[in-house]
Amino acid sequence: MAHGVVHRALDGYRFQISGDLDLTLPFTSVTRFAVDGKIYELTSGDHDAASAWAQDLGVRHFDDEFSVQGGTLRTTRVTHYDERVGLEDHLLAVMWQGNNYSMFIPMYSARAADAVRLFHLLRVTEHRDGITVAAQNPKRAGIAEPADVAKEIPEVGLLEITALTKTTARRLPGWSGARVPSGELFRDTLDDDTTYFLLATPTAMVTVLPHEARQAVAVANRLAGLRVETVA
Numbered sequence: 001m002a003h004g005v006v007h008r009a010l011d012g013y014r015f016q017i018s019g020d021l022d023l024t025l026p027f028t029s030v031t032r033f034a035v036d037g038k039i040y041e042l043t044s045g046d047h048d049a050a051s052a053w054a055q056d057l058g059v060r061h062f063d064d065e066f067s068v069q070g071g072t073l074r075t076t077r078v079t080h081y082d083e084r085v086g087l088e089d090h091l092l093a094v095m096w097q098g099n100n101y102s103m104f105i106p107m108y109s110a111r112a113a114d115a116v117r118l119f120h121l122l123r124v125t126e127h128r129d130g131i132t133v134a135a136q137n138p139k140r141a142g143i144a145e146p147a148d149v150a151k152e153i154p155e156v157g158l159l160e161i162t163a164l165t166k167t168t169a170r171r172l173p174g175w176s177g178a179r180v181p182s183g184e185l186f187r188d189t190l191d192d193d194t195t196y197f198l199l200a201t202p203t204a205m206v207t208v209l210p211h212e213a214r215q216a217v218a219v220a221n222r223l224a225g226l227r228v229e230t231v232a
Helices: 047-056 112-120 213-223
Strands: 003-008 014-019 027-035 038-046 064-068 071-082 087-097 101-108 122-127 130-135 141-153 157-163 178-180 183-189 195-200 204-210 227-231
Touching (some): 003 027, 003 141, 014 157, 027 130, 038 047, 038 130, 047 087, 047 101, 071 112, 087 112, 101 130, 112 122, 130 141, 157 227, 183 213, 204 213, 204 227
Antiparallel strands (some): 003 014, 014 227, 027 038, 027 141, 038 101, 064 071, 087 101, 122 130, 141 157, 183 195, 195 204
16 A cells, blocks of 8 residues: 655645655755845754754754744854864854754854844744745845755655756756656766666656665666655
């Protein structure tokens, strides 16, 4: 029996994923937002994803906490030393936590007050299937690039899903792919010769990075039964 889940990207697109696969693992969504001439990378996911991000930065506790847009905004400063170039990065780790989902943002050379001002220009809405972000003032803020949904599927790999639009369709290869029940499947390699797949459905584009290159043929066969649709 086919299973199905629905995940919401930060820009509001919702993706229904179905197939005879293990779809139980959580997802994240990433987009870039332009605010007052600066670009910020926003990532949403469940609370565990946000906690893992903070732990990777070495955060043990947050210094400041604010009530913002129905959730809790936490910030702390992190200093990272890059041994390759011998320079320090001064990072403000910013995390917004709602009921079921969180959003986290790295802000460079920033203070807690800058994070609060940023959230005054964003409208954050939590839904049952994810978080969306929009601009409070379109003259000062807006999405800089389409959001995607990232999801691990055991025995397949990492999926990166985005809606098929005029903008994202430019990423499609210039050659024909293999026809599968849900659309067209392309195979290509990255600069390091790693194999990846691109599944183009009528409403979505799915980039698939297999866990192991040796599993490429098996992954292609499993992708034939994967369905990904953009839904209202």
